[in-house]
Amino acid sequence: MTPAIRQLKKAKIKHQVYEYEHDPRAESYGTEAADVMGFNPAQVFKTLLAELDDGRLVVAMVPVSGQLDLKALAKAAGARKAHMAPVEAAERATGYRVGGISPLGQKKRLAKWIDQSAAQFDLIYVSGGRRGLELALAPDDLCQQAPAQWADIARL
Template identity: 65%
Template sequence: MTPAIKALEKARITFEIRQYEHDDSSTSYGEEAARVLELSPAQVFKTLLAKLDDGRLAVAIVPVSGQLDLKALARAAGTRKASMANPDEAQRATGYVLGGISPLGQKKRLPTFIDSSAQSQDTIHVSAGRRGLEVSLSPADLAGLLSARYAALSRT
């Protein structure tokens, strides 16, 4: 059981675990999850960490069908600039490995932003804390549990 699943159980959130055999040669983890689990890429969200120009890290949750707009994330976080966090720093801050970073159960509570497209979905899928392990839940439950804010973060 991962810290993400423990956090959901502790909060008594309704969720479903989806597991698949991860292909070690794949580096596009979210797209792999959508393809293998036969899900719409608009429903599968990747968890990305960015470094804000004030030195803080922030979490951005965006659909795998798009790319993170770093300027939009910076605006949402109230800073001028954002850049992708160093992979080692992201792993240290979250306690997860790349490709398995979940927005849930992270070691440090970080400012979290969810792409506003999630609000049009009944359920979304995010990493459950391990490559090949996804969890589906309502975007509202995810936002509430993380104290996250919605913002237009994704560009296609």
């Protein structure tokens, strides 16, 4: 059981766990999850880490059908610029491996934003904390548990 699942169970948040066989040759972990599980790619959210110009690491959740808008994330975070965080920094801060970074149960408490597009769905899917493991939960529950703020941070 991953820290993400433990957090949801402890908080008694309604969720579902989905597992699939991860293909190490997959080019995109989130797209692989959507394809293999038959989920709508607009409902599957990837968890990305960015570094702001002031050195802070922040978390962004955007649909796998889109891309993170780094300028929009920087603006939401009150910074001028943002760039993708180095893999080592992302893994150290979250306690998860890239491709399996969950927005829940992270080692460090980082500021988080979720793209506004998630609000249109009853359920969204996020990484459960390892490659091949997805969690389904209500977007509002994710925002409360992460905790995360809403923002328009994706280019769809």
